[in-house]
Amino acid sequence: MDRTTTEWNFSLNVRAGILTVVLLALFVGxxxxLNRAPILGGGGAELSEYEQLLAGADETARVPPPSEIAVRAWEQxxxxFYDAGPNDKGIGIQLGYSLFRVLTGYFAAALIAIPIGxxxxxxxxxxxxxxxxxQVLRPISPLAWMPLALFIIRDAQASAIFVIFICSIWPMLLNTAFGVAGVRQDWxxxxxxxxxxxxxTAFQVILPAAAPTILTGMRISIGIAWLVIVAAEMLVGGTGIGYYVWNEWNNLDLTSVIFSILLIGVVGMLLDLGLGAVAKLVAYQE
Amino acid sequence: MSHAFVEVQQAAKRFPGANDGDDLTVFENVSFTLEKGEFVCIIGHSGCGKSTIMNALAGLDQFSDGAMIMEGKEIDGPSLERGVVFQNYSLLPWLSALQNVRFGVRARWKDWDDARVTQHSLSYLEMVGLKDVVDRKPAQLSGGMRQRVSIARAFATKPELLLLDEPFGALDALTRGVIQDELIKIWSKDRQTVFMITHDVDEAILLADRILLMTNGPEARIAEAVEIDLPRPRQRSEIVKHPHFYTIRNYLVDFLVSRSGALRTADLDRRGLHYPESVNPVERASTAADTPPATDGQPASAGTRSDTLVTFTPKETHHG
Incomplete structure (x- = not known):
């Protein structure tokens, strides 16, 4: 590779980075x-009677601006990891509960799906x-299992884990089956x-040959599991990031809601990056 | 009756015809023997079933009819005693060159310690000139290098019989020549029995003790077994200067160009087991002028054969 090409790649990354920052600044700006509170009393003047009645609050609820969210994020x-009772736990604890459920259900699913696949x-x-x-079980929304799981298992925590299990199993099972069936006859x-x-043969030839396809299934599964846990926790309540979002909505604390939405995105990205790194380890070039 | 090292007897391969039509017979009544330490090539046009014969010997495919015997035992599945070099190399792409050879050596000698397996594998990789690239994955190797790894893997496991399925078919002429030399080198060391498919007449003459010639499919047969009695060790550069080289070459080319399609099944089929007639093109050429062609062949090593076997077309005698 000559020097010009290297510089071109470098400058492409830099330019992409600049564009990202500009877009972010534009969006946040x-x-x-657009979400600033209206300046009360028409700029320094006395508050009107109505405004006094509202004690300085807005007439319509506003989506909190990024600055408020940044402050909240910093606080949280x-x-x-603080724990001030059932309805007031630190964001780390809530995430910990969610991750525990996701990973438990996910690995239990992997344990079943990969051998069956x-x-x-x-x-x-x-x-x-x-x-x-x-074909019949796969299209069922994982949340549809929730009532049955709650009835049979009689435990909210375990039911949430079961829902994660049932939604993670299909992509892993199908991708494993697909990868294994597609191993080249030559090998x-x-x-x-x-x-x-x-x-x-299974461990030395078929598993390494199918590993990239299996990992693709595992990546799809972890993505789905992380999507589903939020909804599941909204239903079962008690703990977890999904419960946290819903609880803050009930508190009408939109700043916390937006903060947790962003956090869900970041954690989902990290989960995918982790599996992406594993996928790189087992990838091979034909 | 003494048995040859490998005997293939009256093998046939048929595929069911479409819409209840007649079966498609790829080849039928194919019998031949391989002696221990012999290097035998098989030549024929595409579609005559060479690869099926090879895969059946490897235990990866089955004949519709017929038997295969190696050292008195029927061949009924793959075995480490029969190593295969495939045309498409068949290396495991997630393993390095060394690990690919180790894979074979480890499967062969399960009780060896790791150091010995590595040592043995490296010595064979060195023999094919790949000492410096043993840690590369197949994707990082050229086609020629990959095929060398494949050859090293097959020879390193020291099978009784080596099956080479057009190993140089996908390589350019220069690379092909270099690897042919390496194949001769590595083969001269252990003198394993080799059965090889090729499309290249020069390659067959360079490598083989005997060349089996197949007629065109469908309904292909092995027409004859041509003896190559050029002295060994042979070298690519020297062999063309041998006075018999072109006699043999012309004979083979003529077979492939005209006789392989012209020979009719009926001329070759006789009742019962028979092995292909052994032909020595050099002797044939020297006697062709005053002797009827049918008597100058050498009897095959085993089995029964009739003397009224192959009826050659008149143009036969033009060669040599």
Missing amino acids: LWEG LSDP FLVGMSPLAYKALNPFI VNVARTHELSPLK
Whole structure:
């Protein structure tokens, strides 16, 4: 690669970065500007009687401006783990509950989905026998399971985990099956001509060959799980980032609502980045 | 009756025809033997079923009919005793060159410690000239280098029989020549029995002790087995100067160009088991002038054969 190309790449990244910052500044600036509280009393004048009656509050509720959200974010993030009773816990604790549920349900799903996906991918019989179940169960909204889960499990925490489990299982199962079924016959033949046992073939040839596809399924699953946990926690209540959003809505604290929305986005991105890093480890070039 | 090292007897491959039509017969009544330590090439046009024969010997495919015996035992599945080099290299892309060879060596000798497996693998990679790139993944290697890794993997496991399925088919002529030399080198070391598919007549003459010639498919047969008695060790640059080289070459080319399509199934099929007639083009050329062609072949190593076997077309005698 010659020098000009390197510089071009570099400047592309820099220019993209600048554009991002400009867009962000524009968006935040407009938001801030359009959401300023009206200057009461027409600029320094005496408050009207009506304004006095409202004690300085707006006539219509406003979406809080970014500056207020930044202040709230600073407050919350500087003490994320305080616990002042059931309805007042730090954002770190709430996120911790949500992550615990997501990861527990997700890994339980991986434990079931990957072996079954392997079976379905390897055996046409298993594929044909299980496919009707998969096709019917897959399109069900995970939240539709919630009443049944609450009835059977009789525990809100475990029901939320079950909902995560049920929504994570399908992308992992289908991608594993797809990846395993698509392993090139040449590579399977290499295992056969070297007299590898079925178990060794599975672990030394099929698993590494299908790993990138499996990881794609795992990435889709973690994304869905993180989407679903917010809704699930809004339903079951008690703890978690979903409950936090809903609770702050009930408190009419929109600043906290927006702050937590942003935080949900950031955590979701980090989860995906983590799995992306794992996917890079198992990727190979044909 | 003594058995050859490998015997293929009356093999056939048929595919069911579409719409209840007649079965499509790719080849039928194919019998041949391989002696221990022999290097045998098989040549024929595309579609004559060479690869099916190869895959069946590897245990990856099955004949519709017929038997395969190696050292007195029927071949009924893949085995480490039969190593395969595939045309598309078939390296595992997530493993480095060394790890790919180690994969084979480890499967072969499960009780070896890691150091010994690595040592053994490296020695074979060195033999094919890849000492400096052992840690590269296949995607980072050229086609020729990949095929060398594949050859190193196959030879390193020291199988009784090596099956090479057009190993140089995807390589350019220069690379092909270099790797042919390396193949000769690595083969000379252990003198394993090799069965190889090729489309390249020069390559076959350079490498083989015998060349099996197949007629065109469908309904292909092995027409004859041509003996290559050029002295070993052979070298690409020297072999063309040998007085017999062009006699053999012209004979083979003529077979592929005209006779492979002209020979009819009926001329080759006889009842019962028979092995292809052994032909020595050099002797044939020297005797062609005054002797009827049908008597100058050498009897095949095993099995029964009839003397009224192949009826050659008159243009046969023009060669050599």
